[in-house]
Amino acid sequence: MLRLIGNLLRAVVFGTGKSALVVRRDKRRMFASRRKYEYLPPRRTLHVLLAAALATGASAGAEEAFIAALGSFSTVYEGLGEERAGNIEKAASALNGIILKAGQTFSFNATLGRRDIDSGYDPAPAFIYGELEPTPGGGVCQVSSTLYNAALLSGFAILERHRHSQPVPYLPAGRDATVSYGSLDLRFRNPHDMPVKLVAEARDGRLSFAFLAPRPLATRYQLRSRSVRESDPDPGARPAEQVVVERLTLEGGKVVKIETVSRDRYPALASRP
Numbered sequence: 001m002l003r004l005i006g007n008l009l010r011a012v013v014f015g016t017g018k019s020a021l022v023v024r025r026d027k028r029r030m031f032a033s034r035r036k037y038e039y040l041p042p043r044r045t046l047h048v049l050l051a052a053a054l055a056t057g058a059s060a061g062a063e064e065a066f067i068a069a070l071g072s073f074s075t076v077y078e079g080l081g082e083e084r085a086g087n088i089e090k091a092a093s094a095l096n097g098i099i100l101k102a103g104q105t106f107s108f109n110a111t112l113g114r115r116d117i118d119s120g121y122d123p124a125p126a127f128i129y130g131e132l133e134p135t136p137g138g139g140v141c142q143v144s145s146t147l148y149n150a151a152l153l154s155g156f157a158i159l160e161r162h163r164h165s166q167p168v169p170y171l172p173a174g175r176d177a178t179v180s181y182g183s184l185d186l187r188f189r190n191p192h193d194m195p196v197k198l199v200a201e202a203r204d205g206r207l208s209f210a211f212l213a214p215r216p217l218a219t220r221y222q223l224r225s226r227s228v229r230e231s232d233p234d235p236g237a238r239p240a241e242q243v244v245v246e247r248l249t250l251e252g253g254k255v256v257k258i259e260t261v262s263r264d265r266y267p268a269l270a271s272r273p
Contacts, residue, residue, distance in 0.1 A: 066197040066212035071154030071221060075146045075170045077139065078205025080132075084124035084139035085205070087115070091143040092202035095209075099197050100190040105159065106151075108144050108179050108186040115140050115181060127168050141178045142170055142207065144186045147198075148177035150209035151188045152247055152261060153221050154196070160187040163264045167241070174225050174243030174264050192217070222248045223261070230268070238269040 077088050094112055115121045115137030124138030145168065148161060162184045167173035177186045190196055197212045223245060230240040243264045249257035 065214050066195075068213050068216040070192075070196060070211045070213050070217055071150055071152075072208065072210035073146055073149035073153060074206060074208040075142060076205055077142055077170065077202075077207055080125050080139070083122040085202075087121050087124050087137055087139040088143055088207055089202040090120060091115070091140050092200040092207060092209075095143070095147065095198055096200035097197065099195055101195050102190060102193050105187060105189045108147070109181050110185075112140070113181070127164060127166065141176070142168070143202075144179045145171055145176040146207050147209050148186055148188075149175055149223070150211060152223060154211040155191065155217065155219065155221050155249070156188040156211075157191050158188050158261065160185050161262065162186075163262070163266070166238070166266055166269055172225055173227060173241055173266060174245040174262055175223070218251060219256075220250050222250065224248065240268040241266045 077085060091112055098106070098111065100106055113119060117123070117136055119137075121137040121140070123134045123136050125132040126135035126138035126141065128135070141164070148158075149171070151158065161177045162179075163174070164176050164178045168176050178184055179186055192213065194214050199210045199212060201208045225243055225245050227241055227243040230242070243262075243266070245261040245264075247259050247261050248255050249259075
């Protein structure tokens, strides 16, 4: 069984395992080097976490075992302050271990509740119109966005998702999912004929989610994006961008289905002194 768990664990792939988006700070605005939309591989801590989760599931009995990874995703959150990191880690901890039954709908807002000072979340930098602004619970949108990508790669049906006002530096445009308690939610449904378990890890500047199930799927999923940047007369401005994200369903290595996940338009962002 330990060998089986090891094989399953090796099948868990977070991103491409290649280069990451490089983030740099220019005053208060954050920019991302968009050489490639590839991500850093996970650190060993996440593999240890998944190994423990798989081992726990395997020892719980066949009807409760969660020993196969359906899909997973990671982003980086280091370098933006202890408060933001604390908010991300608090939210990830609250999501870790959640089980969704077959056909059950997940709501980010209903699960986490309010992200305010009274709930233990600190004011921290949040991306608002391309700027970093102190906001209670700042950083939680990175949690929802990372979870959104893991859900897409696990084949979940997305019921509600909203883009940020501008692309965020930790994800390609069109792959983000902003949330705001009482108004903007992230909701998705488990379409599989079995329960799934959410495993979360936020540690050492790395945020990761994986969905585990009692057995592997016959299908796997990939995401691809098409974007068009509109011209802008101001050379210092960020031009408007239209992005279409598609999900590919593969069986036996062949694409059997292509579905449009989202169509977003990010407005131009004027340059500031």
